[in-house]
Amino acid sequence: MATTYRPPRLIIIPGLHDSGPAHWQSWLQSQFRDARRVQQRDFSQPELQRWADRIASTVDHAGPGEWLAVAHSFGTLALARYLDEHADTPIRQALLVAPAEPDKFGLxxxxxxxxxxxxxxxxxxxxxxxxxxxxxxRWARRWGASYSNLGRVGHINSESGFGPFPLAKRWVEVALARAAREQRPLHASFREWSFAI
Incomplete structure (x- = not known):
């Protein structure tokens, strides 16, 4: 008996001090009904392992299914740590926006x-x-990530004018379309991992 296809859900991974209501991550979360946000115990304390563990517990407690991760700032570092530790992750693709410099935290x-x-x-x-x-x-090359520089736009947060962020929404939509396409037998062997910006 064929199982019903369930599209990947969106998981939002904020950086230090969380992403407030005016932040593009909050806007993006509101665009997708099943989206979840990783809630840190203390968003003011950049503890890499604890933050990575919260990603794991959020995914685990949400039940089975795949995810698309959208991380910002210190959240990108926590996600990288999580991915390094979880070979069987249900996260299938990630958007890393404005990573924080690991050397600033000695990490x-x-x-x-x-x-x-x-x-x-x-x-x-x-x-x-x-x-x-x-x-x-350099980190994009190291992690095998496709790379895009948006120009002089600051930290890509609400303070630098990013409320709605259509580019991030488009990334999610493309990733969802790719996931649906890969469910079809005709395209079972097709993989188009890069996202052109």
């Missing part, structure tokens, strides 16, 4: 130094105070 050696387990897209800024474009490109 570089705790992060994966090789390609991540899933296809990723990393979006950076030319004048992000939290990570230089050179460093962002």
């Amino acid at each position: 570089a050696e705790l992060l994966p130094q090789q390609r991540l387990r899933i296809p990723c897209t990393l979006i950076a800024s030319q004048n992000d105070p939290w990570m230089t474009p050179h460093s962002a490109q």
Whole structure:
């Protein structure tokens, strides 16, 4: 008996101090009915392992099914750590927006130094105070992520003018369409992992 296809759900992974109501992550979460947000015990304390463990518990407690992860700032580092530790992750694809510089927290050696387990897209800024474009490109290469620089747009948060962020919504929509396409027998062998921006 054929099982009913269930599309991947969206998991939002905020950075330090969470993403407030004006932040694009909150807007994006509101666009998808089944979206979940990782809630840290203390968003003001950047504890990499504890944050990665919260991603794991959020996914585990939500029940079976695949996920699309959208992480911002320190949340991208927590997601990278989580992915390095979970070979059987149900997260199938990730969007990493404006990563925080690991060296600012003394965490570089705790992060994966090789390609991540899933296809990723990393979006950076030319004048992000939290990570230089050179460093962002270096981490993208290290993690095997496709890379895009949006120009001089700050930390890509509400303070730099990002409430609605159509580019992130489009990424989710493309990933959902790809997941649905891969359920069809005719396209069972087709894989189109990169997301062109």
